[in-house]
Structures are given as structure tokens and as C-alpha cells.
Amino acid sequence: MLRVRVLDDAIRIGRHFAVSFQRTLRIPDDGGVYPLPPGLGRFPVCRVRDYASRVPAAWREHGGVFIPMYQREALWLAFEGAYWRPTAVKVAVGKVNAVSGEPWSEAIGRGAQDYVVAPGQPWLDGINAGEGFIRQFVAMPLGMGYTVEGQVTGKEEFGGVQIVAYDPKPGRFPERAPRSRFRGAFLETVCCEAPSAAYGGEMGLAAGGRMRQEIYPDEHGADTWDAGNRGRVYVHIVNSEMFRDITGMEPPPSPVTARSYAQAGLPWFDLYDEGKGDVAPSPTLAGVTSVKEKDQSLGFGPQQDDGTLDVPASSVVVLGAGAGDVDDGEW
Secondary structure, three states: OOOEEEEOOEEEEOOOEEEEEEEEOOOOOOOOEEOEOOEOOEOOOEEHHHHOOOOOHHHHHHOOEEEEOOOOOEEEEEEEEEOOEOEEEEEEEOOEEOOOOOEOOOOOOOOOOOOEEEOOOOEEOEEEEEOOEEEEEEEEEOOOOOOHHHHHHOOOOOOOEEEEEEEEOOOOOOOOOOOOOOOOOEOOOOOOOOOOOOOOOEEEEEEEEEEEOOOOOOOOOHHHEEEEEEEEEEEEEEOHHHHHHHHOOOOOOOOOOHHHHHHOOOOEEEEOOOOOOOOOOOHHHHOOOOHHHHHHHOOOOOOOOOOOOOOOHHHEEEEOOOOOEEOOOOO
16 A cells, blocks of 8 residues: 655655645636636645544544645645656545545546546546536535535535556556656645635535646556555545644635636636547536535525636736656655
């Protein structure tokens, strides 16, 4: 089994892979498809075992880590890996696979592709819900029916994010020293707004607005990955109040709105990935109701400005396909 560590607010699984949780803008849920919003810094990652006497008893059974989020705040997963020795990665939200919409399983290579390969796939911003786009990950409290888990399974008992990473089988990739190759595109926020009121304690991920993003087919083949050599982690999501109660620390401030960011003329992003293809969308995930749609069905008024944003082409920075690669692949 691969070693799982927390270092610099990133989860490192094995020698060649890491994932961090990036704070970002919540894009409008207006039916449009938006470019990639920026990274506004990493969410703090805390180990359950460091706060064992303060966390819910259920957490101690499976360990893992936890991160703080505000209700209706968005995030994306940033993957880092050695370009010369890739890793296969499964991601689930509330134990619903974020690529396939199927129940969580640690088996790999059976049926349609339900994982991503990093590097290659530099990030994942949401569930695989459409041709060439995803629906953004947005935090919502458990028990209200908003989360992907609640809509797909009919209950909300897990929440959070589940991740398992697989090394390639021996001999599939070389062990030679790589040449230097790294690219990042993370920005720091320039302003912030007061935190919104939190509801409940533990949270899961719901579906937000639509964003241009493809999930790339595995060019190496499912037989490449060693199902017996893997590392896994359970990521709990808590609101700001619960985070304070457990850790005694303040969570990061609430991020700027997408409208404020766009009005400031700051950059959005796109990825030059012509020819890499796209895994077919999940019919299950395509049927998930978004946060805004769920609000409307429950008779709630607008919770934030979801009006259409004009993001001019001049504000979109096109990144190369090597984004997310690291130079030496070891920590």
C-alpha cells in the first residue's frame, strides 16, 4: 500500500503523486459554460488523528483528513505528478464516483473508465455531467438533499471526498531521473467579502455551474495500474464553526464573488488540450440537480448573484497541456 502523508496542505500518496484542494470562485449557475476560474490558495488540510479527542467518533474509524469550507463555497482538486511516471486516481463525492456516477469501488480496470490519470489530467473542478464540461463542486450541508450523494443514493451519510491513487505496475515506466518541467497557474485573492452564515457541521459536495473541462481518456490502458499498490484517503468537509470548535483556528476568509473578480479584470483560464479526447459523461451525474435548481424547487430565493457574467476572450489565459507536471516527482 502506498504511504499517505500531509505536507504543505497537500495530500501526498506514494512517491509521485499529490492532490491539493484549491479555493476558487463560485461560477454562475445560469446555463452558460464558463472558463476555468483561478486558484485562490490551498484549503488548510488537518489530520483527523491530530484532533482525535475533538472529532466525531465516526471519523476515528476511518481516519483521514478534514478541510474547512463555507456553505456554497466552491473548490477544485489540483493534481501533481511525475510526467515520466503517472498515477491513476479515483475521486468520489459522498462515495459517488465523480467521473462515472457509480457507487464507490476501489477496483480498477473493470468496465468504463471511472478514474483520471495524473499528470495528464491537471485538475478536476466538478462532476462529469456533460459533453466537454463539468458541474462545479460546491459545498452544502448534509441532510438537506442538495449534495450529489443525496440525489444519487437517496441519503446523505458520508459527505466529503474520497480519493484512491494507484501506482503503475512494475516495469511499465522508467525509474530514470526526469528533466525539469513544472507549470502552475495559482493566484492569490486581491480582496474578500465577509463569510456567509454557516449551516450544520459536516458537508458534502453539490453541483454548481457549468465549466469547460474535459476528463481525458487513459492513454496507457486500464491494465497499466496496479490495484494492489494503492493509497487512499477520506477527506471530511466541515463548516467554519465546526472547524473552529475542533482546531481552535480561524478558517480562511470567504473568497471574492465571480462578479467582483470579473469586474476587476483579472484572468480566467483555459487549457490547450486539442486531441486529448473526453471520457463520456455520466447519465447519472447529468441528471443531478444543481444548487440553484434545488433552491428553486424548495421555494428559496437567490442566495447569491447568479446573473450571467461576460468573460471577454482577452481575460482568458490559455495554458499548455503540461500544467500540473512536477520536476522530480518525489517528496
